[in-house]
Amino acid sequence: MSDHSEPLVTELDPVIHAQARLRVVSALSVLRDDDRIAFPQLQQSLNMTAGNLSVHLRKLEDASYVEVTKTHHGRTPATLVRLTRRGRLAFDDYTAALRALLNPKEEP
Amino acid sequence: MTPIDDDAPPLDPAESLALIERERAKLGRDLSPDPRLMFWPWGIAWLVGFALFFLRFGPDGRVFVDLPAWLPLAALALLMIGAGITTGVVGSRVSRRVTGPSNRQGAMYGISWSVAFTAFSILFAQFSDVLPESQAGLLWAGGMVALTGALYMAGAAIWNDRNMFLLGSWTSLINIVGILAGPGWHSLIVAVAGGGGMVAAGLIGWLRLR
Numbered sequence: 001m002s003d004h005s006e007p008l009v010t011e012l013d014p015v016i017h018a019q020a021r022l023r024v025v026s027a028l029s030v031l032r033d034d035d036r037i038a039f040p041q042l043q044q045s046l047n048m049t050a051g052n053l054s055v056h057l058r059k060l061e062d063a064s065y066v067e068v069t070k071t072h073h074g075r076t077p078a079t080l081v082r083l084t085r086r087g088r089l090a091f092d093d094y095t096a097a098l099r100a101l102l103n104p105k106e107e108p
Numbered sequence: 109m110t111p112i113d114d115d116a117p118p119l120d121p122a123e124s125l126a127l128i129e130r131e132r133a134k135l136g137r138d139l140s141p142d143p144r145l146m147f148w149p150w151g152i153a154w155l156v157g158f159a160l161f162f163l164r165f166g167p168d169g170r171v172f173v174d175l176p177a178w179l180p181l182a183a184l185a186l187l188m189i190g191a192g193i194t195t196g197v198v199g200s201r202v203s204r205r206v207t208g209p210s211n212r213q214g215a216m217y218g219i220s221w222s223v224a225f226t227a228f229s230i231l232f233a234q235f236s237d238v239l240p241e242s243q244a245g246l247l248w249a250g251g252m253v254a255l256t257g258a259l260y261m262a263g264a265a266i267w268n269d270r271n272m273f274l275l276g277s278w279t280s281l282i283n284i285v286g287i288l289a290g291p292g293w294h295s296l297i298v299a300v301a302g303g304g305g306m307v308a309a310g311l312i313g314w315l316r317l318r
Binding site: 019022031 | 128130131132205208209210211
């Protein structure tokens with residue numbers, strides 16, 4: 001049994017390890033594979049400004065964790081966001097790492 | 109660890125996990141229709157509509173309240189149309205927030221309801237004139253309630269929703285009991301146990317989402 005949780009901290013994904021992006025990825029993780037959420041809906045649920053959300057989405061996009069698509073619903077342009085497979089994997093790893101930090105004994 | 113920007117890192121693992129759960133629950137809530145609006149209109153339609161049926165067309169031809177003969181069916185039909193419109197509007201408004209397999213599933217499920225009810229109505233209309241009034245009433249009511257129970261159970265299979273499955277099984281079960289008990293009793297059982305079951309389902313769903 002080790003009481004040094006410090007090395008695990010370095011394994012936490014720096015892309016997700018920021019409050020705002022953790023919130024974005026957590027919310028997106030509710031969507032089922034291949035479902036996309038409308039940007040305004042995501043913004044409203046997260047209670048973030050459009051600018052702030054855009055900045056974080058861009059960073060997540062750079063890491064290929066989310067995919068942002070622009071489309072049209074009739075005549076109105078719509079921006080849709082989804083979590084990529086890679087993003088979901090990173091999120092699962094991140095939560096697993098957090099649980100391991102909390103319960104080091106349960107680590108196999 | 110090197111942060112990629114100056115955004116505040118989450119505070120500690122326990123708080124981070126709590127934050128994750130909060131955000132997941134919040135978006136989950138925003139993407140599900142209000143269970144009260146999805147179940148209560150149907151529950152009220154059944155409670156009021158079938159209660160009127162019971163009062164006018166009681167067991168063994170008894171008339172508890174001498175309402176006009178057309179009133180129970182007209183009231184039930186209007187209430188059910190109202191419920192259908194309410195759940196349709198609420199459901200599609202919520203489903204528009206997401207694009208992808210989920211809202212296709214929801215649309216297909218919604219269409220299944222309309223198609224099945226239309227088919228049953230056309231079928232039963234063929235027998236309305238040849239059956240005695242009480243038997244025709246039982247055929248209509250028993251058929252529609254059977255359909256509702258089965259569609260809730262199928263919906264539960266789509267969304268892996270145990271509570272919805274419970275509601276569907278319960279509705280199917282009380283329908284069978286009511287059909288065997290006969291005209292009149294069927295109305296009373298469906299009004300109280302069926303309508304009551306839907307009101308309870310809406311309440312439980314709402315409490316769980318809160």
